[in-house]
Amino acid sequence: MERRSFLKMSAALSCAATMSGCNSSSEDANVVPPKPPVGDEQITWSSCLVNCGSNCPVKVFSRDGVITRVETDHDVIDGDEIYQVRACARGRSLRQRTYAVDRLKSPMKRVGKRGEGKFVAISWDEAAKTIANKLTSVIAEHGNKAIFRSYGSGAYYGFASNACFNRLLNLNGGCLNAYGNYSWAQQMEAAKHTFGTGSTDGSSTVTLAESDFLLGIAYNPSEIRQSGSGEGYDYLRALQKSNGLKVVMIDPRYTDSMLGKESKWLPIRPGTDAALAEAIAFQMISSGWVDDNSLDFIKKYTVGYDAESIAAQQALFAQSGDATKQEYAKVMQPQENYRDYILSQGIYAGAPQKTAEWAEQITGIPANQITQIAEDLMAAQRPYIVVGAGVNRQANGEQNMRALYMLSVLTGKLGTLGASNGELPYMSSMSRAGIPTGSNPVKESISFFTWSEAIHNGKTMTARTHGVRGTSSLDEPLGTNIKVIISASDSSLLNQHAQINHTADILADESGVELIVSCDCWMTPGAKFADIILPDTSWLESNDLVNDSYASGALGYITAMKSAIEPMWDCKSMYQAAALIAKHMGCEAAFTEGKTEKQWLEELYQKTKDNSNNLGVVPAFPATYKEAQAIGFFRKNMNDNHVALQSYIKEGKALSTPSGKIEIYSAELAWRAANWTQESTTGIKGDTITAIPQYTVTWDGYEDEATKEDYPIQLAGYHTKGRTHSSYHNVPWLREAVEDAVWVNPMDGVQYGLRSGDKIEMYNERGSIAVKVRITPRVAPGVFALGQGAWFSPGASVGSSGHVIDEGGAINSLTRYQPSPVAKGNPQHTIRVAIKKI
Numbered sequence: 001m002e003r004r005s006f007l008k009m010s011a012a013l014s015c016a017a018t019m020s021g022c023n024s025s026s027e028d029a030n031v032v033p034p035k036p037p038v039g040d041e042q043i044t045w046s047s048c049l050v051n052c053g054s055n056c057p058v059k060v061f062s063r064d065g066v067i068t069r070v071e072t073d074h075d076v077i078d079g080d081e082i083y084q085v086r087a088c089a090r091g092r093s094l095r096q097r098t099y100a101v102d103r104l105k106s107p108m109k110r111v112g113k114r115g116e117g118k119f120v121a122i123s124w125d126e127a128a129k130t131i132a133n134k135l136t137s138v139i140a141e142h143g144n145k146a147i148f149r150s151y152g153s154g155a156y157y158g159f160a161s162n163a164c165f166n167r168l169l170n171l172n173g174g175c176l177n178a179y180g181n182y183s184w185a186q187q188m189e190a191a192k193h194t195f196g197t198g199s200t201d202g203s204s205t206v207t208l209a210e211s212d213f214l215l216g217i218a219y220n221p222s223e224i225r226q227s228g229s230g231e232g233y234d235y236l237r238a239l240q241k242s243n244g245l246k247v248v249m250i251d252p253r254y255t256d257s258m259l260g261k262e263s264k265w266l267p268i269r270p271g272t273d274a275a276l277a278e279a280i281a282f283q284m285i286s287s288g289w290v291d292d293n294s295l296d297f298i299k300k301y302t303v304g305y306d307a308e309s310i311a312a313q314q315a316l317f318a319q320s321g322d323a324t325k326q327e328y329a330k331v332m333q334p335q336e337n338y339r340d341y342i343l344s345q346g347i348y349a350g351a352p353q354k355t356a357e358w359a360e361q362i363t364g365i366p367a368n369q370i371t372q373i374a375e376d377l378m379a380a381q382r383p384y385i386v387v388g389a390g391v392n393r394q395a396n397g398e399q400n401m402r403a404l405y406m407l408s409v410l411t412g413k414l415g416t417l418g419a420s421n422g423e424l425p426y427m428s429s430m431s432r433a434g435i436p437t438g439s440n441p442v443k444e445s446i447s448f449f450t451w452s453e454a455i456h457n458g459k460t461m462t463a464r465t466h467g468v469r470g471t472s473s474l475d476e477p478l479g480t481n482i483k484v485i486i487s488a489s490d491s492s493l494l495n496q497h498a499q500i501n502h503t504a505d506i507l508a509d510e511s512g513v514e515l516i517v518s519c520d521c522w523m524t525p526g527a528k529f530a531d532i533i534l535p536d537t538s539w540l541e542s543n544d545l546v547n548d549s550y551a552s553g554a555l556g557y558i559t560a561m562k563s564a565i566e567p568m569w570d571c572k573s574m575y576q577a578a579a580l581i582a583k584h585m586g587c588e589a590a591f592t593e594g595k596t597e598k599q600w601l602e603e604l605y606q607k608t609k610d611n612s613n614n615l616g617v618v619p620a621f622p623a624t625y626k627e628a629q630a631i632g633f634f635r636k637n638m639n640d641n642h643v644a645l646q647s648y649i650k651e652g653k654a655l656s657t658p659s660g661k662i663e664i665y666s667a668e669l670a671w672r673a674a675n676w677t678q679e680s681t682t683g684i685k686g687d688t689i690t691a692i693p694q695y696t697v698t699w700d701g702y703e704d705e706a707t708k709e710d711y712p713i714q715l716a717g718y719h720t721k722g723r724t725h726s727s728y729h730n731v732p733w734l735r736e737a738v739e740d741a742v743w744v745n746p747m748d749g750v751q752y753g754l755r756s757g758d759k760i761e762m763y764n765e766r767g768s769i770a771v772k773v774r775i776t777p778r779v780a781p782g783v784f785a786l787g788q789g790a791w792f793s794p795g796a797s798v799g800s801s802g803h804v805i806d807e808g809g810a811i812n813s814l815t816r817y818q819p820s821p822v823a824k825g826n827p828q829h830t831i832r833v834a835i836k837k838i
Contacts, residue, residue: 039540041068044562045632046540048091050724052371053551054227056087057633058094060540060564063094067095067540067564069233071596072107072228073633081637082618085548085557086228087668089674090724092433093733094540100730102523104535105569114508114516117528123574124580127532132584138483139173143460144442146483147175151182154489154520154688155539158546159601159831160573162488162519163437168578170438171587176454176482177414177445179469182496185426185825187392190401191423193666193822195645196656202386202423203229205641206554207507208211210418213380214247215373217404222257224719225551229405231425232257234553242806248373250276250365252716253743253785254778267780269702271394272363273387274403274695276344276370281342283374284410294412302409304665304692307346310334313659319669325658328667331674338406338664338692343474361708362695362702364780382418383411386425391719395698396686398822402693408644409662413650415642420829426642430556432547432633433607435575435600444470444478447824448492452503452817455482455512474675481512488574489536491726495810499817499827500792500801501767504529519574519630525773525792525810535571540564543597545625557635558608558617558626573597573825601625636736638759649824650694665691678821687821700816700832711764713748713784717811718786721838729791740809741774743785749775752835759838761799762786764831767813768799770838784833786811800836 041063048056059071072087107127112118116416138146141460149169154161169175180188184199191199205221208214225231239245239261247262249255250273253703258265268276284290290298303313306506310332316539317329340346344353352358356367356374363370377383385408391400401422408414408421446454447467454461458481462823464474471478487493497503506512507529518530544561567573572580575597604626608614614621617636622628645662647653654660660665670691679688686698697703702714722738723729743760744754754760758773762784771786779785786809793808806813815828 004738010151033508042564045559046094046542046561046564047546047559048087049539049546050090050093050727051153051156052090052227052724053225053545054230055156055549055559056085056091056227057554057557057559058087060094062564065565067098075633082635083169083555084228085635087556087595088226088228088337089721089734089737090728093728093731096731096733097728098538098540100522102696102730103522103568104521104527104533105571106535107535107570110531113529114510114529115504117523119533122247124570125408127534128580129584130532131515131517132581134136135172135484135581136585138514142480142483144169144173145176145478146480147486148178148451148454148482148484149175149486150451151178151492152488152490153181153521154725156318156546156549157574158432158434158544159604160544160575160597161434162490162543162574163435164574164578165486165488165519166437166440167435168582168585168587168591170440171590172583172585174440174442176442176810177440177470178448178451179445180448180823180825181749182448182492182826184392185447185823186397186514186820187387187424188824189397190392190405193555193657193669194405194663195404195421195423199422199670200426200550201409201421201644202425203420203644204427204554204640205234205425206238207239207420207641207643208235208245208384208524211245211382211384212378213246213383214417214740215250215377215383215385215407216247216257216388217250217386218390219249219386219761220251220255220257220388223721224254225553226438227552230553230741231427234512236261237736246376247315248376252780252783253718256721257650266365267626268368269362269364269780270714270783271400271698271701272695273391273400274693275359275362276365277403277693278354279356279409280374280377280694281406281410282354283356283371284378285339285342289378290410292399294410295687296494297412298409301414302662302664303659304338304663306339307334307337310337310665313667317658322680325667327657328671331670332667333670333691336665336691341692341694349444358548364782365486367559373712377407377411380411381413382416383413384418385421386420387422390829393826393829395818395827396688396696396821397702397825397827398820399690399693399696402694406664406693409664410619415643415646417643419644419822423644426640426644427551427553427778428556428638428640429549429552430547430617430636430638431608431611432558432613433604434546435604444468446478449483449498449819449826450504450824451482453499453517454478455506458482464675466819467676484515484516484517485513486517486519487526487530490518490520491524493518494529495525495726495792495812496789498812498826500806500810500813519577521571522702523725535569536577537567537571537573541567543629545601545603545608546776554640555635557633558614558639559633560605560625560631562629562632575600628781667691669793672822676821684818687818689821698830699818700830707832711834713833713835715783715811715814715831716779716783716785716831717764717788717829717831718785720789723787723789726791729789738756739772739774740787740790741772742774743779744773745779745783746775746777748784749773753837761805761836761838762814762833763799763836764814764833765801766816767803767806769809769811769813770803771809772797787810800834
């Protein structure tokens with residue numbers, strides 16, 4: 001089949017997602033209807049609010065209080081401006097998820113040891129009073145910094161969300177803040193210190209149609225953004241519209257974003273992306289191409305390419321009158337410039353030259369292919385470079401991201417339609433109003449990833465050692481440990497956090513955190529460690545107002561959700577749960593403002609309707625929220641043709657970096673390198689900060705000889721189509737449709753004597769997991785690949801690691817808790833393992 005014909009077919013198929021492997025036995029395996037349907041079928045609109053970035057609408061059919069089936073959007077005919085928003089298999093399985101056998105049915109309190117999963121039912125009043133009393137006593141004894149409302153990204157509600165708990169806590173003096181997130185922590189810091197942006201300011205996906213070369217590194221929209229109108233859909237349409245676009249994809253796995261859509265797949269060893277970038281940069285600079293083609297651009301718009309630009313900026317900072325910039329000037333070193341580093345000259349003389357042959361030995365990509373990428377970039381007039389988030393979730397992933405961002409700078413084509421800067425594509429959503437949370441009086445914040453450490457060591461954590469923000473000096477301690485955790489829609493409490501066995505030990509120790517509250521719909525692995533469990537209503541039982549989230553592509557939309565059935569059992573929404581706690585803390589009136597849920601939703605709907613960004617919605621918004629619920633779904637093409645850095649390059653608007661320019665050399669990172677705790681004091685290989693991006697050999701990386709002998713296999717985690725993170729793991733339909741197995745290259749299958757269907761133990765010093773093998777050429781030799789998010793389920797047998805074998809196959813049983821040097825973020829894709837047949 002010709003490539004263009006394939007792309008046309010792919011675009012069509014993206015609008016008609018199918019589910020395989022489903023049968024009647026699995027359909028009924030976890031469905032427990034309260035009563036048989038007998039009356040007329042009703043239709044309501046709801047939404048799949050899982051954290052994939054799309055919030056797809058779903059049509060829910062019910063009869064006599066029982067959900068009978070779920071369909072996706074097919075209410076319009078696809079066109080260029082308006083088209084269908086088709087949910088993937090996950091959204092279509094919401095009936096099964098709603099009626100899952102592990103649904104939480106009533107408030108409960110723990111009666112066994114933490115983690116045993118032993119609970120007894122209690123009343124909502126007892127649950128709310130218990131939580132309120134503990135919050136009050138901990139605040140009195142330890143202060144509000146001892147309260148932590150954890151990450152919670154498992155449900156993107158509009159109104160009855162975990163923001164309700166933020167509102168509650170802020171009314172009572174606040175709680176410890178957290179910055180960053182498990183998805184993008186290191187790339188946010190990399191983008192901030194390069195472009196002054198937040199890591200999702202790349203050119204819109206639709207502008208890819210204007211490009212003449214796509215270089216995608218760990219870019220996989222067809223799997224992680226598989227909504228029928230999300231980024232994956234925009235990607236397919238852009239490829240279809242483009243004229244002879246060359247597509248080079250670099251990834252340890254051959255993903256669904258390839259499958260014939262690419263011109264070339266180059267498998268790379270995990271964590272070696274910076275070495276690849278440096279070899280490409282070496283070719284562009286050493287050949288004289290940069291001097292002849294992009295040097296004027298670099299001199300005008302960047303700082304740090306050469307010593308002269310750093311010295312000039314250093315002088316400006318020293319004379320600025322800004323105390324912070326003057327401190328930066330004191331530590332800046334012009335000799336540490338990018339050009340000298342790449343060419344191994346100046347202070348870098350004697351270091352290995354960053355040739356393609358040098359990079360081949362590290363990355364596994366042939367030298368001639370690395371050279372070809374450089375030639376393609378130099379030949380392109382509109383190179384679209386995009387780096388997926390998987391690259392940043394490595395040990396010192398900040399270095400990988402910054403190194404790859406440099407390629408777009410060296411081309412000198414930034415600000416041009418069809419080109420991009422390596423950041424994730426910018427996408428705008430339709431605006432919708434949410435419940436106001438108020439301001440948090442607590443000014444200090446920790447990295448989202450360091451919460452488990454702050455349970456026992458928060459009192460001594462500082463900016464210098466742990467990146468604590470909001471303190472008055474580098475060495476002022478946070479001053480208190482975490483004593484209460486409020487966990488709502490949150491699998492980072494255990495399953496999505498690194499080093500599960502270690503985290504479980506921390507949570508089980510009752511001398512640390514004194515109260516753990518879990519508000520969720522299902523008995524997740526983390527909920528088993530709660531002291532009080534609050535049963536949330538599911539999406540199909542909820543009235544709400546939600547938008548299209550953060551990665552839904554060019555089409556914006558709003559869903560006026562209407563509950564298909566009444567809340568089952570003794571479940572309450574997060575708004576109701578927080579209001580009950582507020583009652584026992586004496587702030588119910590301030591929390592509710594005297595309004596019912598219905599009145600809140602009407603008010604928020606009116607604010608949403610009046611927002612000027614929502615003009616031109618199809619169909620037009622009606623007068624009331626109730627009328628909007630009857631219609632259900634509203635859409636609008638945002639016509640977003642955002643071009644990365646265009647306002648800076650074409651319009652002269654300064655960037656938000658300290659220099660106002662693109663920073664190849666970051667003065668702020670030079671200051672952190674001089675003042676923060678680094679590898680020299682911690683002894684952790686690779687945890688070092690540098691002013692310019694540099695390939696760094698890290699712990700458990702490909703070149704880490706200390707662990708290679710005991711754990712010879714690199715394990716790559718990825719986002720499977722059968723879950724979003726750990727959400728939807730408990731749906732048998734999806735476990736059949738998308739196999740949970742570790743991908744093994746045939747060459748490794750021969751080396752280790754493995755066949756498809758074999759069961760193996762994968763282990764390291766942190767844990768052991770039992771998984772099934774799938775032999776496939778779709779993964780690089782020497783690399784095993786496992787979908788992340790499977791639920792932790794410790795068995796009875798002790799594994800080779802000395803830990804009980806996790807029969808659930810949760811990859812985070814093997815990952816390491818080691819906050820990255822700059823962002824203090826998660827390095828959960830840096831894993832080495834050994835294997836043994838079971």
